[in-house]
Amino acid sequence: MSVIVQAFFHQDSNTWSYLVSDPATKHALVIDPVLDYDPKSGRTGTSSIGKIADAIAEGGLRLQWILETHAHADHLSAAPWLQARCGGRVGIGEGIRLVQAAFKPIFNLEADFATDGSQFDHLFADGEAFALGTIEARVIAVPGHTSDSVAYLVGDALFVGDSIFMPDGGTARCDFPGGDAAMLYRSIQRLLQLPDATRLFVCHDYGPGGRAVAHETTIGEQRRANIHVRDGVDEASFVAMREARDAGLAVPVLMLPAVQVNIRAGRLPPPDENGVRYLKIPLDAL
Template identity: 60%
Template structure:
């Protein structure tokens, strides 16, 4: 069964969140929700997540899963807020434990922070089945951007996370801790071996001037026109391009606040004695 897909684009972080379902009154899953965060004030907000809630409630949907493609570096996840408002279980790829280990050291987190993935309700392995009512999904481990990236395949729709962008934008960076351009190339080729008509849904869009944001393409369109990895681009050429390009990129604006929240499944650090939660900003660590 192919899912119905509703997208919510967050212009502040260029992120696309999704609700997948099979019609009004059905079960649904939310993929990659965004919690608003203002780095100048340190304040969070729920405007983006509330748009997801409005859609779910307007169509009388039942949230069974809140799915993450990876621990994002460009936005904070709204999973705890949505779980409190709508229910559902949280899930992420099982290799999140490797990411937690790397960033536990970077943030110098104490022994109370567990790097076993237990902050999430379920850890998903390559090939795992995930059911959303009548929809049956498959988990695809697609490392490269980070060691823990996964994609979700439901029928003819694949939610690719940060492996691919729209064809005129290219592919994800690989210079975060644990990133690997050769692994990303292999992950992308795995996705592009799916049937040509397979719908691919992006987690982000950074449109070139003159184009409105977009987030849906197909395997055929990517194989023909992706500027980084169209058919005919070999592994060595891709790795060389990706390595040179990544060396020119600045760190995402929200990477330091976002990752320490996202490796906790979206929970803020525990409040200190004064009742306030604090985010750590390591200096000269990345």
Template identity: 60%
Template structure:
């Protein structure tokens, strides 16, 4: 990895934790240039009533307004299964380009078939403004950020690197929680292990920012750790755990996990870059729930 640059030290990172979904969204900014990127924003969704709301997204808007920030990018680390994205809603209000990894097309192809989506939905990534390639560099004001492909949880996972900070998406959790599941379509435990090694081979002091935290009883939610802490204490991939051992552990654990509560409503929105499905002839958008297609596990 390249040595940290002095310019990148100007990056300001603000975090926004949503207790309902365990998601952390971020605003990363060059305060001097008043330019910002939003990472993994949440659209509130009540499963019982089918209603969406924008409480979490409005927290981001308030921060942007308080610091007079212009949004250049709205970045997704992957097509989330545990929350709906507010990327489209935010773009309509503050602009910015919605971006994700280029392998989102693989995810779209799988879920287009699962949901039997409308003929006009094409699994080519056009729903997003930009599809990142591995190691692609882009800018937030005067800061350089890099997209790092880290598949395994899904084929499309991307981490975002800026100086000594990495937004890791669903590759790693806090050390006492471990790592992401790999039993979604296109997921693979061996691939995730190699992706995690890309992260843990970075300098020990590198800061890692989680996308989610599901804290054990007795611990408050947390979302920042370091490479050194992960290598020493991660319950799944600490130093000394080789690929075979990780794959065996991850496979056993995934076999015990329930399907995420929001996976069926979330994915069909998130593969559209946060847009709801097109309204039908009554003017209402409908989310589809395929019956008897997936089992207890995702």
């Protein structure tokens, strides 16, 4: 029996979040939940993640996991809000330690900010197996976009984070701290060894060429048609293409707010003595 996948699109960040459930047991997990954030006013909101919480309640589902594919640079995680309302454990790849260590000095975070991943309930190792009800699942480390990037294979459904996009969208950038184009190429090759019929769900889509946004493809289609890593593209060609493209990309609009929240497992920074929480914007540091 296949897992049921419900997709939710966050238009402001072009992010797909997923509610994945086992129809036999009603156990569920959520992948990459998004907190609404207005950079102009500094206000957060929960209307988007509220739709997923409503779907969990309406389906009579029991939330087991809230999974991050990596510490995102384009949206703030809504994991704490969702966990407070629906339960579940928050998990991410064990490479988050490297990301925390890289960004703690950039943001000059408080001295007691831990870089051991302890803000999360569980750190997944490469190849680690777990279950969603009666459905077998495992973690595949896919570093290259970031040091902590992982994909989750739940039954026949693969959730790839930012490592690979829809075939006409190609692949993710590799110029963030800890990024490496050659590493990403090798990570994607691991994914492309899965059966062609494996359903593949992306984290972002930007509708290249004006097409409607999409979220699902297959391993076979990626091997046949991905504009960056289809069959026949070697590592050297991919690295040259990726590095040339990345050199012309701007920093994501929400990178500075998002990363300093997401390395805290989505928790906002501790409040100052006036009770207000503040995000830091390092000047001339990136």
